[in-house]
Amino acid sequence: MTTLDEPLQVEGEQQPLSGLAMVPRGPQGQKPADYRSDQEVRWCPGCGDYIILNTVQAMLPALGLKKENLVFVSGIGCSSRFPYYLDTYGMHSIHGRAPAIATGLAVARPDLSVWVITGDGDALSIGGNHLIHALRRNVNITILLFNNRVYGLTKGQYSPTSNQGMVTKSSPLGAPDAPFNPVSLALGAEASFVARALDSDREGLAEVLSRAAEHRGAALVEIYQNCPIFNNGAFDVLKEPGSERRLIKLAAGSPLGLGEPDDQGRHSHLVVRDGGTLRVVARDEADPAQVLIHDPADPDPTTAFALSRLSAQDLSYVVTGVFRAVSRPAYDDDVRRQGEIAAEASPPDLEDLIFAGDVWSVPTHRGASA
């Protein structure tokens, strides 16, 4: 039996611990303006990052934390300027490395709410290794992955989520790369919390973000974000009339459907199980026994993965909301707990440590004991 078998719980509590359980509570009545730094925001006009920033500034007061105990760590890219605009602690670090830096910070400081701000190039290209390992370890951090399917800061090259064939300056004949599905990747990396939101859906985004912050362990939120300069309108079909035939909003315990609801609030189409996979069918064709009821707490990620595959690169269907939220031990809690248990068993004393083992004194003669 190791010390690592059970998620951390406060004595007497039934629920797993919140991701914010050890972060000191702040004053009541915080306002979004409290989280605005004195820096002028310098994204391009029309950038989706503005809406995300406003949404984050609007949802942070509700978390009710001391703002000095919030840290935003970013990598490199347009989205990674995010920390400069929040009046919390922050670090604008190195391309791809934010999850690694956040891991060290989270391990050292359980009293902080640690956020990672990253983009599709930052998280999935140069930093892919750190992302999957932060998710695998389940470090108590909240990762916001702004996916605009293009490199913005370096002026418009295709990214690891760009459509195959996309014409850019670095791919005049079309991008030859097959894209990642970030939600599938995260689930494959054993993530305990995976969600997706749209920059334009402030309400949906805010809800997903606060649930991600409350999750103890690594939470990944993919945010579809428009780049008006290099990939403008990439997600427009999700914002235009008719988008309800594409968008599947996840709600725990409800049948999954899409399409304009009828007068009784019933969707025109439903998601049904079909063998090992999922399929969208018209309501009247759906076998009621096969209609999918969403359960983000399902310990088996198979259905969540199938849902992620329902989201197509061409956006014919896009699933948003929380795909998976399961409780398993957080890495940083375990690392600290090992130390606490060791310290209880053997209280640290530097002199004892250094003078341990086979020591001898000079001039005391210690010869020839054999």
Place this chain on the structure above:
Amino acid sequence: MNTERIDRVVVRFAGDSGDGMQLVGDRFTGQAAAFGNDLATFPNFPAEIRAPQGTVHGVSSFQVHFASSDILTPGDAPDVLVAMNPAALRANAADVSVGGVVIVDPDEFTKRNIAKAGYVSDPLSDGSLAHLTVHQVTMGALTLGAVSELGLGRKEALRCRNLFALGLLSWMYGRPTEVVEDYLRKKFAKKPLVAQANILAFRAGWNFGETTEMFAVSYEVPAAALPEGTYRHVSGNAALALGIIAAGWVSGMKVVLGTYPITPASDILHELAKHKNFPVLTIQAEDEISAVGAALGASFGGALGVTTTSGPGLALKSETIGLAVMAELPLLVVDVQRGGPSTGLPTKTEQADLLQAMFGRHGESPVAVVAPSTPADCFDAALEAVRIAVTYRTPVLLLSDGALANGAEPWRLPVIDQLPDIRPDFSTEPNAADGSGTHWPYVRDQETLARAWAIPGTPGLEHRIGGLEKAADTGAISYDPANHEFMVRLRQQKIAGIDVADLDVHDPSPATTRTLILGWGSTYGPIQDACRRLAARGVPVAHAHLRHLNPFPANLDDVLARYERVIVPEMNLGQLALLLRGRGATHLVSHTQVTGQPFKAGDLEAAFLAYMEGVAA
């Protein structure tokens, strides 16, 4: 039977890498320490865990030098070689001093084994060992006989052969036996049969020496008169780990080690991972980059961020060290150097990362560089590196190497309340000069030029830092040309201004000595030994050894100017010499060796003499 008193001896155990040579070498060392000898050790092993048996590639050895007086190196040439098979003999016989003793097991010298080792004829009969005293002891057969009562399988019984060899050597040098038997009982507590077999083999080896007439004499190496104090036997990597723990202890900062396994640095992780009862957290990261990233993230949070690696890993960490330079955060980066480039010689030693440590980053990116000089000195070097890192808010490169990491010596244990005082001195009050009541992270201490360091969780001091150029004082992003010029020079000035101890010179006759030997790192032992030998021959030479490679000690130029000739021995192609020439030194002789092995004192003695006589200048 005679017992002859000698003042020093060098013993080397050599065998297949699965033969347990490191274990018996380590035990023999423990015996010497328990006896009160001064000692130094040199383990040498292949990179492959189990290379093909019986071949020269698979030979692993452990050399122990112990003495009744103060010694500095593991010894140039073994006086006694125990070779468990023909390959071990072939790989090591040439090193043995003339007239030295070789102990072999003749049963191992089958036609097949002789051929496998690459011999064309049997070295035991072809006269090629005529300059040595060869003792043929059927160690395998005698071990089988000794443990036969236990009913072990042949293979398992033969595994105790190394303890037979240790027993024989223990008899030859009158070593204490209890420490070995206690160790075996403890190590194999859960396998009492194995413990018993090893003890029987060990005793059989001792008794063989005692009862046969093969060995005309045994030897006595009296205890050494070391300076008063309490001692323990320590390897460089263990001393370094303990130094890191001690630095965390005295600074009150939690140690967060982010690291990735790499030879020969991994033992620092292993040692730190054993002491989690201290405020020591270890993160075995997914790669070298993540490892240093985690360390830097922890430093941002006010912990003592540490990362440990070897040359190839340092290359991967360089971008993050650049961020630490820009962010001006403490970070201890330990590089246990090995033979390079690329995978190079992972288990061997070299000093060829000095220029990488100094300059191996993008942009003008100065860091402090310190180097320990002996295995036990790794403890003090770690404390010194952390003192600089924390006081000056800077990454510090600590350059150890394979010889220090795995070598061991007696360590005179420090007095705990005399350890250096290291304080992070975190900011708690706003410092903005414009009266805005905010925190400006790049306001500096006028003396050290260290920036104000406020850690997350400090109310009212919220701020953002990062890799973009900083405006002086406010730390806001700045693309201003004049500001960049100012900041680049300021970062350089901060490192150049680090307060480091003056360079000590060991000069037996300052009025007449005309040659200075200037070294750094693990070459201390062989250089000092060579200088002593020259002094004994009436040839005085001075020796100075650099602990600080960046900044150099303030008196360095004065010291260099005092001598007509400065010889700089290095295990690289002259990297320190290049730095010194960059400062204008013109009277340097760069003496270099890149064999993957430490310098031998005798070779240095000859080389120094030759330079002084102008033969090889």
